[in-house]
Amino acid sequence: MAAVKVYGLPLSTCTARVLTCLIEKGVEYELIPIDLSVGAHKQPAFLAKQPFGQVPVLEDGDVTLFESRAIASYVSYKYKDQGTDLLRLGNIKETALVGVWAEVESQQYNPPISTIVYELVIKGMYGMTTDQAVVDAQSEKLGKVLDVYEARLTENKYLAGNFYSLADQNHIPYTFFLMKTPLASLINSRPHVKAWWEDISSRPSFQKVLANANV
Numbered sequence: 001m002a003a004v005k006v007y008g009l010p011l012s013t014c015t016a017r018v019l020t021c022l023i024e025k026g027v028e029y030e031l032i033p034i035d036l037s038v039g040a041h042k043q044p045a046f047l048a049k050q051p052f053g054q055v056p057v058l059e060d061g062d063v064t065l066f067e068s069r070a071i072a073s074y075v076s077y078k079y080k081d082q083g084t085d086l087l088r089l090g091n092i093k094e095t096a097l098v099g100v101w102a103e104v105e106s107q108q109y110n111p112p113i114s115t116i117v118y119e120l121v122i123k124g125m126y127g128m129t130t131d132q133a134v135v136d137a138q139s140e141k142l143g144k145v146l147d148v149y150e151a152r153l154t155e156n157k158y159l160a161g162n163f164y165s166l167a168d169q170n171h172i173p174y175t176f177f178l179m180k181t182p183l184a185s186l187i188n189s190r191p192h193v194k195a196w197w198e199d200i201s202s203r204p205s206f207q208k209v210l211a212n213a214n215v
């Protein structure tokens with residue numbers, strides 16, 4: 001029985017962010033499915049773990065955490081001596097740059113891409129209609145963010161430097177879904193961004209998440 005439990009769905013973007021981190025760090029875990037389609041995430045038992053009623057939640061002994069980026073950071077710190085060095089703790093400048101670009105993912109990249117994925121992927125799963133005006137507006141915003149990425153990745157193989165880090169990893173789940181839409185062009189039209197995406201998404205950790213989700 002794994003000490004670490006993750007409550008979520010294998011291919012929910014935010015659960016996948018945590019699972020990718022656990023696998024990259026070589027941490028054994030047990031995934032406990034939470035069926036959003038029946039509202040399991042809004043039941044008292046789950047709300048007691050996650051007051052906002054969202055997945056994922058991670059339980060590690062007497063620690064119960066939510067917010068996927070905070071969970072991934074916890075895993076990266078607690079298991080800093082195993083698996084991939086995601087935080088670059090041996091070099092304060094590199095650690096700082098990991099922090100900058102991890103925050104860029106949360107503050108600049110996530111708002112437009114998560115809205116686009118909701119409109120083009122999630123809504124379709126529930127028979128809802130895409131609001132194209134929203135998609136167009138968010139695509140313009142994401143394009144501007146990706147122009148910054150293209151310039152950064154022209155100088156560095158990865159966002160924080162010439163090393164893969166938590167900053168790159170946090171981008172994977174939503175970008176995976178974007179690549180299944182016509183707006184994959186936002187990535188593919190920028191050569192350094194495209195090469196970066198192909199590199200980070202082909203890592204065994206994320207490929208294992210996809211395999212486990214039967215994708």
Ligand SMILES: N[C@@H](CCC(=O)N[C@@H](CSO)C(=O)NCC(=O)O)C(=O)O
Pocket residue numbers: 012013014015036041053054055056066067068069
């Ligand atoms: N900032 C949080 C977002 C969690 C979230 O939106 N979870 C979704 C599934 S993943 O897209 C969720 O639980 N949706 C159901 C709901 O919001 O009711 C995080 O990073 O963990």
